[in-house]
Amino acid sequence: MADVTLTNVRKQFGTFVALENLDIEIKSGEFVALLGPSGCGKSTTLRMLAGLEFPTSGDISIDGRVVNDVAPGKRDIAMVFQSYALYPHMSVAENIAYPLKKRGVSAADRKVAVQKAAELLQLEPLLDRKPKQLSGGQQQRVALGRALVREPKVFLLDEPLSNLDAKLRSYMRAELIELHRRLGKTMIYVTHDQLEAMTMANRIAVMHGGKLQQFDTPDAVYNRPANRFVASFIGTPSMNQLEGQLDGALFHVAGHSIPLDRTRFADDLGTGDYALGVRPEFVAIGDGELPAKIRLVENTGHEQIVTLELTDGTRLLARTDAARRLDVGQNVQIGFHPDAIHLFAPGEEGPRLNKNDAASVIPMRSR
Amino acid sequence: MxxxxxxxxxxxxxTWTLxxxxxxxxxxxxxxxxxxQTELxxxxxxxFPETITFEHYWRLLTETPFLTYFRNSVVLATTTTIFVVALGTxxxxxxxxxxxxGRETLAMLxxxxxxxxxxVLIIPLYLMMVAIGLSNTLVSLILAHTTFALPYALWLLRSFMEGVPEDLESAALVDGASRMGAFRDIILPQLLPGIISTALFTFILSWNEYLYALVLVNSDSVAPLTTGVMSMLISAFNIEWSLLMAASVMMSLPLIVVFAFLQSYLTSGFGAGGVKG
Amino acid sequence: MIATQTITPRLERSYARLGVLLIAPTILVFSLVIVYPLLAAIYLSVFSIYTPTLEGNFVGAANYVKLLTGKAFWNSLGVTLIWTVGTLTLQIVFGVGMALLLHQNIWFRSLARSLVLFPYFLSTVVAVLVWRWLFNDLYGAMNHGLMQLGILDLPLDWLGSMPNAMIGVILVGAWKYFPFVVIAVLARLQTIPEHLYEAAKIDGAGPIARFWDVTLPQLRNVLVVIVLLRAIWDFKEFDLIYLLTGGGPVTSTQTLSLLVYQEAFGLNQMGQAAAYSVGMMLVMLVFMVVYIRKTGKEG
Structure with missing residues (x-):
């Protein structure tokens, strides 16, 4: 078990800055997800932890030891690749045994360890097969087996589930959570799938444009997003963000004013441009003062996603239960749950301006 | 229908007519x-031949230096191939x-x-071989053959190497292998079909090469098949076409073997040899 | 930001060192057998050297003056262009045609493909011997075959007179090198998605329209690369022409490669030959740069 820290890590490819001054501290035994859209630098971060890429500046340490100059094989880590990276010319047993072989473990001990890993992952009947003869899910388990056989301090997982079909993915998600609970090892998991990050991780590092946006628990990144990027990236459908003007306790949008509870927001906010954020589940249709027109109703069976258009053409989404009857073209009055309103500074990564201590934690069930 | x-x-x-x-x-x-000879x-x-005879083959093997040429060609092409493929890999x-x-520049070079x-290279190479006393030896031909075989093999192998997923090497490094360890354990086995393909191409190129042999070698004892067989054409009093055709068939033997058993390697080499697009 | 230290990690440096170490033998051989001779060729081109004694003296630009003012270089350049354009055109036309045919469902397709492929890998020496025998004016199968078919009345002197010699050389060149086009085009044909043809069919395109509107645009890129590559290789071809005609009759099939060889080892003027070879390389450089640009972009 080991702490993993990145201190002021910067990575440049030529003139392209892939990562900017990254500071992450991961506690021993934690399951951390690195989440972000493609090109955000999450895979580069993981590869640097593995020793496959080198930081342009800054330090990476594992278990208190700076590992910048340590070869991947000597960092006491294991990695599962998106492509699984199983050695095609080796059998399943040979694949799993390879890390042990490279560490000089005797053939007899290797056999025992492979057997143990195979049992854990239900791979025993497949040990003599070649990777090509396995299904995606089986290959995935072999890759896991190869990672855990030598009991590393840290597991690095690079989108390990993205090549599986939806059903198998949710099954493997549960398996991985179970595996983490059983082994208690530090796991760092790269994904672009927020569902994976939200359901599996203890903490999520949301990344965008080579910068760390927020590093917190799933609950916090959902309910208290650090900035507009996180707010829009986490949650499906994403949070509505209405651009308008703040004037005292009133937020002006689309020719109307929404009264705000100023005690929930930073005290020193001046008059000017801001963005008001509210998740679709907190948009009430037929309960409020803002006039809107229903443009689209998507019924998923257990809920409806309603596209609304304000008088100035701004669109936003609301989420209602499936039983409710709504017609396209219908004019309605809408309102926002006052405790669920976020206020952001303008700009793509404009920070959130709510007071966090007066947290708007709304019990999940009451949505 | x-x-x-x-x-x-x-x-x-x-199609079949063509x-x-x-x-x-x-x-x-x-x-x-x-x-x-009489029917010729x-x-x-x-x-269609009215009578079939193998006398020309027999004469070729017993009365001409064909076997010496053949041996020279085998030594030449094999050595060139091993040398070039080892360096190229x-x-x-x-x-x-x-x-x-400088890596990109090197690739362009x-x-x-x-x-x-x-x-362009033949004149300075000739002078160089004379100067270092290697003219008229198989070694000089092997060195000369690397001038076309090495860039060719490198270019081909580079393509094949790009086809080996980088993740495999990364996985091996994480699993505890050194760079050369990963190369030996993981990359080399994956590259093997490419290496075979490159080796076949290199061998054929070297086996067929004529110009360097013409300039650098002039005695029967070290002449490869290309110049050797041509000299049989030129030196003969009256040209014995049957004998020459027998020599041609014999000379194509390695190629026929490759075609019969290893043709897929030749076609895969085509794909890698810069004919993408 | 400027103060940020950028020290290359030791591991990265040791990898870079290993990389250089691995390429070092190649660089050494390259320098020895390619780079040095290349520079030496340029150096030699300002000397006058008598081949048998290898004695020479500095003549400055005299060799180049002769190259520019004399007839030999320009004559050979013209011959080279005729040969290249002629044989390349045939290679492309037959190559694409054959590839299209072999792409169909043919009886014993792999055998047909092997037979078509074979000439490309055949030694030029063998190819030339066979064709010289075929072209033989008295007993050659070519003349008799064509006479039996009624195409010729009298046997032709294929390699000894013009323009037959040039036609013969171009024909043999096309025969030997068109399989290259076949393979490359065939490989590309196999990757054209079937649904493109289906879509064209639904839109009412006949077989000919489908060829022009679907197949050809898909082949465009690969054809550009093939044409460049083959143009370069045909331009520098030596073995085939030297062995078939030796550049004759007189110099009517003497391409630049043959001119260089003839000057160096026939007329024993190495300096002049080096100058010709440099001139030839400069002409080729145009194609090379285009090709390298084209391939480099993909890589």
């Missing part, structure tokens, strides 16, 4: 090589999977030399 079947037959007939026309010189070579100079020629690994200054005409 009827019409498309007729169409199919016509396409087949046209194929046989293309293959005719080769068939003619074989036919000529088994015709007795008949006008008009007999399209390491070089391709370096060019594809390592980062250092390889491509440039791959297109360079031999006649």
């Amino acid at each position: 009827q019409r498309s079947m007729l169409q199919g037959v016509i396409v087949n007939l046209v 194929v046989l026309l293309i293959a005719f010189p080769l068939l003619w070579m074989i036919i000529t090589s088994v015709k007795p 100079f008949r006008i008009p020629p007999t399209w 390491l070089g391709a690994y370096s060019l594809v999977r390592f980062k250092y200054r 390889v491509l440039f030399t791959y297109l360079l005409p031999s006649v």
Whole structure:
């Protein structure tokens, strides 16, 4: 078990800055997800932890030891690749045994360890097969087996589930959570799938444009997003963000004013441009003062996603239960749950301006 | 239905007529090589031999230095291939999977030399071989053959190396292998089909090469098949076409073997040899 | 930001060192047998050297003056262009045609393909011997075959007179090198998605329209690369022409490669030959740069 820290890590490819001054501290035994859209630098971060890429500046340490100059094989880590990276010319047993072989473990001990890993992952009947003869899910388990056989301090997982079909993915998600609970090892998991990050991780590092946006628990990144990027990236459908003007306790949008509870927001906010954020589940249709027109109703069976258009053409989404009857073209009055309103500074990564201590934690069930 | 079947037959007939026309010189070579001398100079020629004889092959092996040429060619092509493929495999690994200054320039230089005409190099190479006392040896030919074989092999192997997923090497490194360990354990086995393909191409190139042999070597004891067989044509009092055709067939033997058993490697080499697009 | 230290990690440096170490033998051989001779060729081109004694003296630009003012270089350049354009055109036309045919469902397709492929890998020496025998004016199969078919009345002197010699050389060149086009085009044909043809069919395109509107645009890129590559290789071809005609009759099939060889080892003027070879390389450089640009972009 080991702490993993990145201190002021910067990575440049030529003139392209892939990562900017990254500071992450991961506690021993934690399951951390690195989440972000493609090109955000999450895979580069993981590869640097593995020793496959080198930081342009800054330090990476594992278990208190700076590992910048340590070869991947000597960092006491294991990695599962998106492509699984199983050695095609080796059998399943040979694949799993390879890390042990490279560490000089005797053939007899290797056999025992492979057997143990195979049992854990239900791979025993497949040990003599070649990777090509396995299904995606089986290959995935072999890759896991190869990672855990030598009991590393840290597991690095690079989108390990993205090549599986939806059903198998949710099954493997549960398996991985179970595996983490059983082994208690530090796991760092790269994904672009927020569902994976939200359901599996203890903490999520949301990344965008080579910068760390927020590093917190799933609950916090959902309910208290650090900035507009996180707010829009986490949650499906994403949070509505209405651009308008703040004037005292009133937020002006689309020719109307929404009264705000100023005690929930930073005290020193001046008059000017801001963005008001509210998740679709907190948009009430037929309960409020803002006039809107229903443009689209998507019924998923257990809920409806309603596209609304304000008088100035701004669109936003609301989420209602499936039983409710709504017609396209219908004019309605809408309102926002006052405790669920976020206020952001303008700009793509404009920070959130709510007071966090007066947290708007709304019990999940009451949505 | 009827019409498309007729169409199919016509396409087949046209194609096979053309194929046989293309293959005719080769068939003619074989036919000529088994015709007795008397039948050879008949006008008009007999399209199928009336009697089949292997006397020309026998004479070729016993009365001419053909076997010496053959041995020289085997030594020359094999050594060149081993030398070039060994250097090329390491070089391709370096060019594809390592980062250092000048790497891109080097790759461009390889491509440039791959297109360079031999006649530009032949004069200085000739002078060089004379100066270091290697002229008229097989070693000089091996060195000369690397001028076209090495860029070719490097270029081919580079393509094949790019086809080996980088993740495999990364996985091996994480699993505890060194760079060279990963190369030996993981990359080399994956690269093997590419290496075989490159080796076949290199061997054929070297086996068929004529110009360097013409300039650098002038005695029977070290001449490869290309110049050796040509000298049989020139030195003969009256040209013995049957003998020459027998020599041609024998000279093509390695190629026939490759075609019969390893053809897929040749076609995969084509794909890698810069004919993408 | 400027103060940020950028020290290359030791591991990265040791990898870079290993990379250089792995390429070092190649660089060494390259320098020895390619780079040095290349520079030496340029150096030699300002000397006058008598081949048998290898004695020479500095003549400055005299060799180049002769190259520019004399007839030999320009004559050979013209011959080279005729040969290249002629044989390349045939290679492309027959190559694409044959590839299209072999792409169909043909009886014994792999055998047909092997037979078509074979000439490309055949030694030029063998190819030339066979064709010289075929072209033989008295007993050659070519003349008799064509006479039996009624195409010729009298046997032709194929390699000894013009323009037959040039036609013969171009024909043999096309025969030997068109399989290259076949393979490359065939490989590309196999990757054209079937649904493109289906879409064209639905839109009412006949077989010919499908060829022009679907197949050809898909082949465009690969054809550009093939044409460049083959143009370069045909331009520098030596073995085939030297062995078939030796450049004759007189110099009517003497391409630049043959001119260089003839000057160096026939007329024993190495300096002049080096100058010709440099001139030839400069002409080729145009194609090379285009090709390298084209390939480099993909890589």
